Amino acid sequence: METAESQKIRIGVSSCLLGNEVRFDGGHKHDRYITGTLGTFFEFVPVCPEVECGLPVPRESMRLVGNPDAPRLLTSRTGVDHTERMNNWSKERVSQLAGENLCGYIFKSKSPSSGMERVKVYDKNNVPKPVGVGLFARIFKDAFPLLPVEEEGRLHDMVLRENFIESVFVYRRWRDIIKDFTPKKLVNFHTEHKLLLRAHSEKHYRELGRIVAQAGVLEPDELLRVYQENLMAAMKLKTTVKKHVNVLTHIMGYFKKFLSSDEKQELLEVIERFRNNYVPLIVPITLINHYVRKYEEPYLLKQYYLKPHPTELKLRNHA
Numbered sequence: 001m002e003t004a005e006s007q008k009i010r011i012g013v014s015s016c017l018l019g020n021e022v023r024f025d026g027g028h029k030h031d032r033y034i035t036g037t038l039g040t041f042f043e044f045v046p047v048c049p050e051v052e053c054g055l056p057v058p059r060e061s062m063r064l065v066g067n068p069d070a071p072r073l074l075t076s077r078t079g080v081d082h083t084e085r086m087n088n089w090s091k092e093r094v095s096q097l098a099g100e101n102l103c104g105y106i107f108k109s110k111s112p113s114s115g116m117e118r119v120k121v122y123d124k125n126n127v128p129k130p131v132g133v134g135l136f137a138r139i140f141k142d143a144f145p146l147l148p149v150e151e152e153g154r155l156h157d158m159v160l161r162e163n164f165i166e167s168v169f170v171y172r173r174w175r176d177i178i179k180d181f182t183p184k185k186l187v188n189f190h191t192e193h194k195l196l197l198r199a200h201s202e203k204h205y206r207e208l209g210r211i212v213a214q215a216g217v218l219e220p221d222e223l224l225r226v227y228q229e230n231l232m233a234a235m236k237l238k239t240t241v242k243k244h245v246n247v248l249t250h251i252m253g254y255f256k257k258f259l260s261s262d263e264k265q266e267l268l269e270v271i272e273r274f275r276n277n278y279v280p281l282i283v284p285i286t287l288i289n290h291y292v293r294k295y296e297e298p299y300l301l302k303q304y305y306l307k308p309h310p311t312e313l314k315l316r317n318h319a
Helices: 032-040 083-097 135-143 158-178 183-192 194-200 202-212 220-236 241-255 261-275 282-295
Strands: 009-014 042-047 062-065 072-075 105-107 119-122 128-132 149-151
Touching: 009 158, 032 042, 042 083, 072 083, 083 135, 149 158, 158 183, 158 220, 183 194, 183 202, 183 220, 194 202, 194 220, 194 241, 202 220, 241 261, 241 282, 261 282
Parallel strands: 009 042, 009 105, 062 119, 105 149
Antiparallel strands: 062 072, 119 128
């Protein structure tokens, strides 16, 4: 029987990114990183708003026109308005996706239906400005404001890539504990994620600690709501070298009774090389994990900061 940690994580994804020939010109936008690397750990739920709302392949291209906050979806040449059709379908599809146990979503960038941000919107003078959100993407994000989302283009940025994937794994672990919630499970979850949270936001980490302290006071539904809101708000904030160095230095304190002078010096030197961008984060993390196993430090053995996602994803290998 598979454990929760070994099961593939379900995420939504724009269908064309999986190689499906659903685009207006009959083609696709196959992203091999998504289907190859991420496909090892994720199970994809494909969505193509245009095809699923009833438009053919091939079809006339479309674009957003008018007010960026409430644009119309028009065909580019003939000006046919598909706004209501797309919005009505999107609301129904989002309702269906609520039952798919998604832990994240990857949108197709620049798409008038699926673009997450910076989609071109044409004004009354037919001048495009990258200020819009795709119609389906807007309705989806409004329905699932706490769900980790990203665009395939932004996944080429290693910091954004790690932040998204790390958030997906956190979201899956969070969803697992609320299935059969007890205050003790919340305390354990928070304890195991303390260092990871501090690497994203010291402010949210402290606020989450105050929320956990109210576990016996707040009603369970309210407790879970405010914790999840702050948890995912923290995960949206990118880690930085400075934040990582603070956490790595904090970790050293757990070894003060164990490390020899040479071991302490080696760890300090490795952290300093990371601070100066000479080595990637995986280097100090690997050394710390070695010490954790060697000295069996119980608190650090449980910290997801030291193992937030599968090593095979190589998300901490960039300097």
